[in-house]
Amino acid sequence: MFKNHLKIAWRSLMTNRLFSVINILGLSLGLAITIVLFLFVRYELSFDSMYAQKENIHRVLIQTEGENGQETWATAPPALAPTAMTDIPDIKLAARMMKNDFGGTASVRANDENFTENSFFWVDGELLDIFNVEFVEGKSETALARPNTVVLSESTAKRYFGNQDPLGKTIKVDGRYDLEISGVYKDFPNNSTLNCNVMATLSSLAWVTKNPSWYNVSFETYCLLGAKADPTTAAAKMMQLLDKNVDKEDQWYSFRLQPLEKVHLYSASYSNSYASHIGDIGEVRNLSFLAILIVLIACINYMNLTTARSQKRSKEVGINKTLGASAGSLVARFYTETGLITLLSMVVGVLMAVAALPLFNAIAGQNLDGSLLLNAEFLGAFFIIWITTTLISGLYPALYLSGFSPMSVLQNSNGRGKSNGNIRKGLVILQFATSVILIVGILVIYQQIRFMQQQKLGFDPENVVAISITGVSGKENAEALEQEFKRLPNVTSVAMAQGFPGIDVSGRSLRRKGDERDGLNIQTNVADAGIVDALGLTLLAGRTLPETKQEGDTLVQVVLNKKAIDYLGYSPEEAIGKEVEIGVINTIVGVVEDFNHESLHVPIGAYAFHNNKGEPKSYLLVRFNSTELSRTLQLFENAYKDVAPESAFDYSFLDKNLEKLYEREQRASKVGILFCGLAIFVACLGLFGLAAFMAEQRKKEIGVRKVLGASVLNITRMLSKDFIKLVLVSLVIAFPIAFWLMERWLQDFAYRINIGWAVFAIAGCSAICIALLTVSFQSVRAAMTDPVKSLRSE
Secondary structure (H helix, E strand, C coil), X not given: CHHHHHHHHHHHHHHCHHHHHHHHHHHHHHHHHHHHHHHHHHHHHCCCCCCCCHHHEEEEEEEEEECCEEEEECCECCCHHHHHHHHCCCEEEEEEEEEHHHHCCEEEEECCEEEEECCEEEECCHHHHHCCCCEEECCCCCCCCCCCEEEEEHHHHHHHHCCCCCCCCEEEECCCEEXXXXXXXXXXXXXXXCCCCEEEEHHHCHHHHCCCCCCCCCEEEEEEECCCCCHHHHHHHHHHHHHHHCCHHHCCCEEEEEEHHHHCCCCCCCEXXXXXXXXXHHHHHHXXXXXXXXXHHHHHHHHHHHHHCHHHHHHHHHHHHHCXXXXXXXXXXXXXXXXXXXXXXXXXXXXXXXXXXXXXXXXXXXXXXXXXXXXXHHHHHHHHHHHHHHHXXXXXXXXXXXXXXXXXXXXXXXXXXXHHHHHHHHHHHHHHHHHHHHHHHHHHHHHHHHHHHHCCCCXXXXXXXXXXXXXXXXXHHHHHHHHHHHCCCCXXXXXXXXXXXXXXXXXXXXXXXCCCCCCEEEEEEEECCCHHHHHCCCEEEECCCCCCCCCCCCCEEEEEEHHHHHXXXXXXXXXXXXXXXXCEEEEEEEEECCCCCCCCCCCCCEEEEECCCCCCCCEEEEEECCCCHHHHHHHHHXXXXXXXXXXXXXXXXXXXXXXXXXXXXXXXXXXXXXXXXXXXXXXXXXXXXXXHHHHHHCHHHHHHHHHCCCCHHHHHHHHXXXXXXXXXXXXXXXXXXXXHHHHHHHCCCCCCCCCCHHHHHHHHXXXXXXXXXXXXXXXXXXXXXXXXXXXXXX
């Protein structure tokens, strides 16, 4: 029986080639998109699943209460890990990790060559045990047991030393640390949150090990809990340790533990994370929802085209029923036809997905591999998707067609046709409502990104280059380098600083002198006198930091932004000369206008430039006015190498760094545009097929009208108007839903657009134009057909 159903289904496909091609193409596109997004979602959910002890690994988070609400940081104080491992039985192991120079690029000299290393970490040796790091040379148990030792990933070892054996060799880091290579480990997988190229023992840093602080929260900390330990209880015991070591009035944060399985997808809003791969559970959910929508649109196409042809198949059903066919056998027959179409679509869809993966990777910034389609998990998902799509696509057509009675067929009853037509109209409305929601969403995302790019930031990031000076040894050499750059042509200002807007600097609390309140969270950046000019800041009162400080001068001067001054209750002029507490007592010498030092997701916070000698300056900020960029950079590199020949020249542009803050939105926009276009194309395929069938169904009417003098325009208008009515209804449904969804999305931005009527006007006109172009092609074709052919035979 099944073989017979299969033969009939194949003949039906061959007999109706146009509708078969449209059905298979529509379903194939929908399924190809689903497969690509399935791979993306699967990849995002697979993060950190390779670690044997993953269920018991947790990251320490700290929570603070700021003026703008609660903030969560992914770093903890250096004193926590060793103390917790000793005093909390629930914690078997605890390890700290700090990216070189608190997030900067390391300058590495190895094998008489200079390298820049963006993934250099100082870590506790326990980290190797927590994550079961696999070594290919050396032993994980002893590799980081001694100070001044370092381990390299396989690819990094090859990059530094080629085919030479690196064990026992020495590398020099930032011109200060000579580290012996004690091991080589396998590269971390791409789907690992922990992704270090170089790991040096943290015990090499005396300032960390001699007197670990509870105030400096700059270390990502991972804990391995016992099998039966409760994370909430462990976090509570951490708070007890804090109470023992820090007075209540000085406690500005609290602890909590985050399971490793949630680190990748649930940390997008956290500050100070060192992870190079940060996912977003919202993006995963949105793309999963988009995949479901596109498959639904493709399934609706199938339902529409199949039920639209029901009148042609009604006699076939009637004859089969008269000859004794049961409703169940007819349902099985029509499901066999649907299953065959969906199976062919799945095969074509897989081929499309493999072909589209490089494009998707380029647009979405991913590294998905087509080999994932060959594992057992995907084959199981393939089968589930096929069955689900077949059931959804074939449910209504199978039940509808098998329900025909022989009597209604012989009597040419059209009541069923009207009901069928109403359902088809509803499905078309659903399709286009979905498409319009997608169009509105893309337009709003595009406008928000453009708004952020055009927003006045309060400083000028154009033509400013940040050059890493961590590899320049000694204060004298750093100052010599600054003077060398000041002498270069086209350089207008130069400043040394700890950081710059767009990257994290030191977080502290701002208080008036002697004030015992919790204070205001403030970002502090050690800098020199040129910082105001280098960043193009607007000075509201006072002056910039002093050019020089006398040896032994312990007075710390500070330039605050207006946000900080407003909190203190001063006007800019009143603030000059006042003393404030930011860790230590500072004297206010200048006030600058507020500027966006973080992304526009958050409001402008308090910010301070200071000249405390106890903190390092990691960057040389150089403002220039040359249009010959390559020549200017060559001059910069030559000047750098004259002063620091054994250090790698590493630079970045401020405006490019700021663009990285919105990579997630840029990626969402590109992916959204791509899939929105494909979703609309799939919807248009169904509309095209439906218009083709309706034109075929009314060909005699069209012939009669042409004989009676109707023009091509009149006939085209007649055939198109019903579809345009459906599109207009879909707009009424889609607009409020789209407005609600995008308002929710925009809530994540402190600075955002207001959704205007133009977005809906563009989306509505686009939907109408798309529908008109799709339907008009078939309508014009039908209107131009020779009426003699239409009227020749019944």
